[in-house]
Amino acid sequence: MEALKNLFNENFVKNFASCIKKYSSSFDEELYLYLVLKHLETLELKARMRLISSKIRSCLKADYGESCEILKLVKEDFFKEKTTSLQAMVLADFVEVYGLEHFDVSMNALETFTIDSSSEFAVREFILKDEQKAMDYFYKWAKNSNEHIRRLASEGCRPRLPWAIALPSFKKDPTLIFSILDELKNDESSYVRRSVANNLNDISKDNPILVLSFIEKNIGSNKQCDSLLKHAARTLLKKGDVKTLELFGYRKIDALILNDFILDSKVCIGEHLNFSFELENKTTLGLLRVEYEIDFQMANDKRSKKIYMISQSEVKANKKLINKKHSFKMITTRKYYLGIHFITLIVNGIKIQTKEFLLTKP
Numbered sequence: 001m002e003a004l005k006n007l008f009n010e011n012f013v014k015n016f017a018s019c020i021k022k023y024s025s026s027f028d029e030e031l032y033l034y035l036v037l038k039h040l041e042t043l044e045l046k047a048r049m050r051l052i053s054s055k056i057r058s059c060l061k062a063d064y065g066e067s068c069e070i071l072k073l074v075k076e077d078f079f080k081e082k083t084t085s086l087q088a089m090v091l092a093d094f095v096e097v098y099g100l101e102h103f104d105v106s107m108n109a110l111e112t113f114t115i116d117s118s119s120e121f122a123v124r125e126f127i128l129k130d131e132q133k134a135m136d137y138f139y140k141w142a143k144n145s146n147e148h149i150r151r152l153a154s155e156g157c158r159p160r161l162p163w164a165i166a167l168p169s170f171k172k173d174p175t176l177i178f179s180i181l182d183e184l185k186n187d188e189s190s191y192v193r194r195s196v197a198n199n200l201n202d203i204s205k206d207n208p209i210l211v212l213s214f215i216e217k218n219i220g221s222n223k224q225c226d227s228l229l230k231h232a233a234r235t236l237l238k239k240g241d242v243k244t245l246e247l248f249g250y251r252k253i254d255a256l257i258l259n260d261f262i263l264d265s266k267v268c269i270g271e272h273l274n275f276s277f278e279l280e281n282k283t284t285l286g287l288l289r290v291e292y293e294i295d296f297q298m299a300n301d302k303r304s305k306k307i308y309m310i311s312q313s314e315v316k317a318n319k320k321l322i323n324k325k326h327s328f329k330m331i332t333t334r335k336y337y338l339g340i341h342f343i344t345l346i347v348n349g350i351k352i353q354t355k356e357f358l359l360t361k362p
Contacts, residue, residue, distance in 0.1 A: 007087050008048040010037055016052070016090070019078035024070050026061040035059070053093035064102050068095070068109040075113060088117035096122035100129055107137045111144075114152045121164045123156040131169060135176050142180045147189040153180050154195040160202040171206045178214065185218060185225055193228045200232030208236055215247055237289065238307045240349035249287045250312075250348040256281055258352055263343060266358040269336050272325040273357060277345060279322070285315035288347060290322065295342035296334075297359065307346065328359065 013036050021029045035055045040048060060067050071091050079088040091113040099106030107126060110119035127134040141153035155161065157177050159170040170177060177199065184196050204211040215229045230237075236244040245251070256279060263275035275292075279285060290310040298304050310324055326343075328336060336359060344354040 003045075004086065005043070005045040005048055007084060008040070008045070008052060008090075010040065012083070012087060013037060013040065013052060016074075016078060019074050020056070020060065020070065022077070023073045024060060024062060028059040028061070032056070032059040049090055049093055050097070053090045054097050056094055057098055064098060065105050068099075068105060072109070072112050080116065085117040088113070089119075089121070092117065092119040092122035095119075096125050100125060103130065103133065107134070111137075111141065111149055111152070115146060115148045118148075118155070119152055120155040120158075120161060123152065124161070124165050124167060127157060127167055127170075128165070131176070135180075138180055139183075142183040147187075147192055150184060150187060150189065151192045151195045154184055154192065154199050158195075158199045158202045160205060170203075174203045174207055174210065177203065178210070181214070185228060186222070193224065194231070197228045197231040200229075201235055204233065204235050208241070211236070212243060212247070215244070219247060237349070238291070240346070240351075242349065245289070245349045250289045251287075252348060252350055253281055253285065255283075256285075256347060256352070258345065261345065261353055261355065263355055263357060266360055267328055268360050268362045269328050269338075270330065270362050272327050273343070274323075274325045275343065276321070276323045279320045279347065281318050284318055285320055288313065288315050288320065289349070290320075291346040292324070292326075293344040293346060293351070294326065295344070297337045297339035297341055299337060 014033065017027075017029045017032050017036075020032075021027045032055055035058070036051055039051060043051060056067070056071075060070065062070060071094060075088065075091055079091070092110055095106045095109050095113065099109065103126065107123075110123050110126075113119050113122075123134070135157070138153045138157055141149045144150050144153075157167065157170060157180065158164075159167050159174060159177075181196050181199060184192055187193050187196070200211050200214065211232065215233060218225055219229055220226065230248055233244050233248070237248070237250075259278040259280055261275070261277040264273055267273040279288070279290070289312040291307050292310060293305055293307045296304045296306070308326070310322060330336070338359055338361060340356050341359050342354050342356050345352050
């Protein structure tokens, strides 16, 4: 797969500059290309985006408000169908860099630029500058007819948005967010509802009681909302929070029997760990959430645990056979260390049995 940074290449920069020149004869296209292209190839993704956006200001002979209007025209021309949504984020990045002292002009520009792209990163600087004023825009966006703008109302104020600056005040007290999430919880767009779920999941990491209260208030209203709430509760469910599990019908099965828990005694890096087991109950098993936790050997005798989902469904039989394999292929997000590892089976939040296996060299 080609690196995302290569979306911001010389050809993109030249076409982008040409489009700005189309709508502003005073734009110094030659200077812009010189300032950007002399450094572009040495930079990674976010730095490339910032370079492309930040050099507009010194080459576009217009005040900030006029510059935003020109870039709106560029958006409709160059970024409508010829590019990706990621590439279009250079417009919102321009606002983030230069727009904090022009609050209303900037927020209106971000509303436009988020369509077919996203202003979710840029808008956070404005929350930090003036939280209440920014949230007034968010409340308005939550009622917009465009799904991209409604999504921005939720996504932009996530307390822990990945790859973005955190919002410390919302991590401490997310009260202002809930009226937006309440407005959007039954949105017709799955794109928007997924953002609401992710926002709630963020909040649950710092304020689980508030999220549980939101779930209790809204669960059972309709299937779409229930699905949203379950996705929102994924961190709490993984933690085995008893109240959360019970809200979604996952209760401890008192007479649960584990049969034939079998796994490979060792596995090589690059291969799969195979394991299987059977769950049995005197009556039907009912709603089952089946997971497994791997306790990884790390460097310096430290350990790291991670939970993985197997299945979550209603089982109308009294037995369920499960065959599973876990990949130990090399990935960029985890480094594997040789030695003893442990795997634990989890049913409805209850850890039921642990076994060890050895991770070895190929």
